[in-house]
Amino acid sequence: MSSDLDTICTFELANLRFGMPVNMVQEVIRQQDVTDVPLSPNSISGLINLRGQIITVVDLNHILLPKEEITPREGRLFLVCAPRRTPMALMIDKVGDVLKIDSGKIERSPDNVQGLVRELIDGAYKTDDELILLFNARRAVGLILDDIKKTQRGHIFG
Numbered sequence: 138m139s140s141d142l143d144t145i146c147t148f149e150l151a152n153l154r155f156g157m158p159v160n161m162v163q164e165v166i167r168q169q170d171v172t173d174v175p176l177s178p179n180s181i182s183g184l185i186n187l188r189g190q191i192i193t194v195v196d197l198n199h200i201l202l203p204k205e206e207i208t209p210r211e212g213r214l215f216l217v218c219a220p221r222r223t224p225m226a227l228m229i230d231k232v233g234d235v236l237k238i239d240s241g242k243i244e245r246s247p248d249n250v251q252g253l254v255r256e257l258i259d260g261a262y263k264t265d266d267e268l269i270l271l272f273n274a275r276r277a278v279g280l281i282l283d284d285i286k287k288t289q290r291g292h293i294f295g
Contacts, residue, residue, distance in 0.1 A: 143240055145262075147233030147269055148216055151201045153254070154233065155272040156262065163217040163224065165232045178284040185215070185226060192217065194226045195281055200253050220274035227274075236269075238262050243271065256280070 145156035171183035171194050182194040194215065215226035243260040250258065250270070257277050258270045 144235060144237055145269070145271070146216075146235050148214075148227075148229045149231040149233065150227075150229050151198055153201075154267055154269050155258075156233075156236065156238075156269040157218065157272045157274055159235055161218045161220060161274055163219055165229075166215045166217065166226075168211070168213045168215060168228070176288065178281075178288040180281055180284055182228060187217065187224075187226075190224065192224050192226050194228060195277070196228045197257075197277065198228070200257070200277070200280060200284075218274050220278050223278065225278065227277075236264075238269075246270070253280070 144159045146159045146162045147154060147156045149155070166187070169185055171185055173183045174181055177183075179199040180195055180197070182196045185192050185194055213228050213230060214232055216229050216232065217224060217226045219225075243262050245260055246255055246258050247261055247268070250261075254270070257273055257280070259273050260271050262269045262271060
């Protein structure tokens, strides 16, 4: 695994505990008003203005959960990160701790982790009391961009 996983920021989403390299995290902010983007896929909640910078807000629940399990919630947080040098805000349920981890102890993804969750994680790290799934934000951006292309094709040709 990559050495930049030595320090991770943990967060909760869809009843799962994730971690991502702390050097990818710009900041965590409280939920704010989001401007809708017409014809965007469900995973794109809209746009926010963060100190003059326009940032896309991504709701990973639309990627991680079956449609019937998604419930709107107030009071969520935005984890602002910049994979592929493009800032985006991930809607998360709760921010956790910044942890130093031993990258040599990162294990492959558990077999019971299926579907898109499996595609979005690079492995798992066990602490004394929890399992942290190592989130790959770059891969998430790729999936979202694919989703945008499919949505645009559907609106243009559908």
